[in-house]
Amino acid sequence: MMSRPSTVTALVSALALTACTSLSAAAQSASTPEIDDAQALADLRALSANFMDGRQTGTRGAGIARGYLRDRFTEAGLVPVFENYDHVFEYTARGASETSEGQNLVGMIEGREEGGPVLVITAHYDHLGNCDGEVCNGADDNASGVAAMVAIAQALQSAPPRHDVYFAALDAEEVGLRGARALVADFPIPLERVALNINLDMLAINADNELPAAGAFHFPFLRARIDAAGAVAPTHLIQGYDSPEWGEHGDWTYSSDHAAFHDEGIPWVYYGVDFHEHYHQPTDEYEVVQQDFFVSNIHTVMNAVQLFDAELEDVAADLQEMRANAPEPLGETEEGSMRKPGME
Numbered sequence: 447m448m449s450r451p452s453t454v455t456a457l458v459s460a461l462a463l464t465a466c467t468s469l470s471a472a473a474q475s476a477s478t479p480e481i482d483d484a485q486a487l488a489d490l491r492a493l494s495a496n497f498m499d500g501r502q503t504g505t506r507g508a509g510i511a512r513g514y515l516r517d518r519f520t521e522a523g524l525v526p527v528f529e530n531y532d533h534v535f536e537y538t539a540r541g542a543s544e545t546s547e548g549q550n551l552v553g554m555i556e557g558r559e560e561g562g563p564v565l566v567i568t569a570h571y572d573h574l575g576n577c578d579g580e581v582c583n584g585a586d587d588n589a590s591g592v593a594a595m596v597a598i599a600q601a602l603q604s605a606p607p608r609h610d611v612y613f614a615a616l617d618a619e620e621v622g623l624r625g626a627r628a629l630v631a632d633f634p635i636p637l638e639r640v641a642l643n644i645n646l647d648m649l650a651i652n653a654d655n656e657l658p659a660a661g662a663f664h665f666p667f668l669r670a671r672i673d674a675a676g677a678v679a680p681t682h683l684i685q686g687y688d689s690p691e692w693g694e695h696g697d698w699t700y701s702s703d704h705a706a707f708h709d710e711g712i713p714w715v716y717y718g719v720d721f722h723e724h725y726h727q728p729t730d731e732y733e734v735v736q737q738d739f740f741v742s743n744i745h746t747v748m749n750a751v752q753l754f755d756a757e758l759e760d761v762a763a764d765l766q767e768m769r770a771n772a773p774e775p776l777g778e779t780e781e782g783s784m785r786k787p788g789m790e
């Protein structure tokens with residue numbers, strides 16, 4: 447597949463023109479991020495290859511995945527946030543008594559404007575290793591999200607964002623979101639500056655070509671923005687899966703790494719498909735990935751990144767207003783009881 451420009455240029459340029467205070471910033475924002483679709487598919491394929499051995503946290507296969515991602519972070523021009531991108535942390539897995547060592551990779555792109563709110567994009571690279579004695583390669587879960595994240599990072603090199611954007615390939619998600627919680631605990635700048643987390647987990651398989659975006663139930667000021675970014679993309683985007691009304695296993699508030707940000711009262715958008723027959727199965731392989739759907743989803747998320755970057759001050763202001771009017775402090779909610787099975 448050929449690379450193609452994002453379809454949201456006109457919309458975002460218009461937003462940027464109204465939001466930017468300096469002419470030069472507006473002029474710079476007119477450049478269009480070029481997503482390398484073929485490279486994104488190649489990254490998805492590599493991360494879900496047999497030699498990654500299912501990328502289970504703490505294994506050699508996960509180490510090979512990190513080696514691959516370090517090279518891709520470097521090629522994408524990401525500034526290391528920790529030495530060599532490595533954020534090493536101790537954790538106790540769900541149901542375990544002993545501690546283990548996990549390893550996130552974190553890089554960033556410096557925005558054109560210094561200070562102010564920042565955007566954090568996350569995707570977990572770990573998977574299950576073996577399931578029922580067979581290697582589970584985790585192509586959709588979550589080689590797809592990581593490959594999309596890297597594609598977006600690379601595309602932003604040709605169209606620098608206004609605000610600092612952090613990119614975190616997270617470890618130990620499958621054992622209870624431990625990498626995300628460690629990153630939030632050790633975040634390199636004050637968490638007050640994090641205006642939004644965009645979490646990517648499973649972007650490549652859905653029979654109806656439907657991509658859910660969750661989060662606006664908790665942070666209603668996101669809803670129109672998510673729709674605006676989704677409307678100009680080829681993917682059929684739906685909003686939801688973030689409240690009890692979505693039924694058993696239908697509230698994904700705590701189903702992936704965005705939960706660590708949620709608990710801090712930080713707004714988030716989780717892009718990820720519904721359950722499917724390959725979910726947590728040995729058949730979740732590159733061969734069953736819907737390539738066009740995956741690529742269109744990258745463009746959808748790219749549109750959202752551009753739109754939220756252009757409006758990040760407004761998002762931060764909306765959050766302040768919501769906090770001021772909230773009866774209880776945000777982030778101190780009861781943990782959701784409905785989760786994706788096997789995930790926290």
Ligand SMILES: [Zn+2]
Nearest residue numbers: 587588647648
């Ligand atoms: Zn996952």
